[in-house]
Amino acid sequence: MALIIPAILETTKEGFLDKASRVVKLPGLERIQVDFGDGVFIGSKLILPADIDALNPAFEWEAHLMVKEPNDFLDYQICGFKTLIVHYEAFALADSLKKTLDSIKAMGFKTGVAINPDTPVDVLKDVYAEQYLIMSVTPGKQGQAFISTTPDRIRELRDLLPHAIIEVDGGVNETNIKQLAEAGADLICVGSALVRAEDMPGAYEKLKMEIN
Numbered sequence: 001m002a003l004i005i006p007a008i009l010e011t012t013k014e015g016f017l018d019k020a021s022r023v024v025k026l027p028g029l030e031r032i033q034v035d036f037g038d039g040v041f042i043g044s045k046l047i048l049p050a051d052i053d054a055l056n057p058a059f060e061w062e063a064h065l066m067v068k069e070p071n072d073f074l075d076y077q078i079c080g081f082k083t084l085i086v087h088y089e090a091f092a093l094a095d096s097l098k099k100t101l102d103s104i105k106a107m108g109f110k111t112g113v114a115i116n117p118d119t120p121v122d123v124l125k126d127v128y129a130e131q132y133l134i135m136s137v138t139p140g141k142q143g144q145a146f147i148s149t150t151p152d153r154i155r156e157l158r159d160l161l162p163h164a165i166i167e168v169d170g171g172v173n174e175t176n177i178k179q180l181a182e183a184g185a186d187l188i189c190v191g192s193a194l195v196r197a198e199d200m201p202g203a204y205e206k207l208k209m210e211i212n
Contacts, residue, residue, distance in 0.1 A: 002181040009035040042140030055080035085112030137170030146171030151183035158184040
């Protein structure tokens with residue numbers, strides 16, 4: 001069964017603490033994603049890992065780096081992230097991406113690679129990572145409309161890499177989460193439909209019901 005992952009996108013430490021404090025109370029939650037942006041790869045600057053205190057070790061925390069050619073991962077390690085996801089498009093050369101993934105793994109992280117909606121899925125066939133993230137919106141802002149071709153891209157990646165851990169992120173809500181799970185997504189990130197919901201626990205239960 002697909003796993004629901006709350007995705008926190010924030011520009012301030014206060015905003016992050018507010019959302020995180022509510023997210024960690026969701027029953028049965030295993031994993032949480034935090035978005036980071038440098039204002040270069042995406043248009044906005046988001047919270048820095050240095051602004052985050054030690055993360056609750058009861059959860060698997062993953063960092064989604066919407067960052068141009070990231071190369072410093074120590075702060076992510078200090079605050080307790082377990083998985084780092086970098087973007088395929090953030091690197092000018094395939095060799096640079098490989099070296100970065102090697103560096104991330106050498107520091108003890110699990111590795112992930114994300115692709116934007118307009119990037120062909122088959123670029124991932126020669127990229128080794130422990131999980132692959134298909135963006136279902138243009139990265140950088142929560143609340144965008146879901147791109148309807150995403151389930152087809154998940155199926156394409158599943159055919160290409162049958163044993164891969166496939167994650168999807170962007171515009172996910174209770175109207176489309178079932179089709180993402182049925183297409184073969186293992187991990188489904190939910191941003192504004194969950195973390196901005198007035199009744200977060202209620203929204204979480206509705207999402208779980210859809211994929212069950």
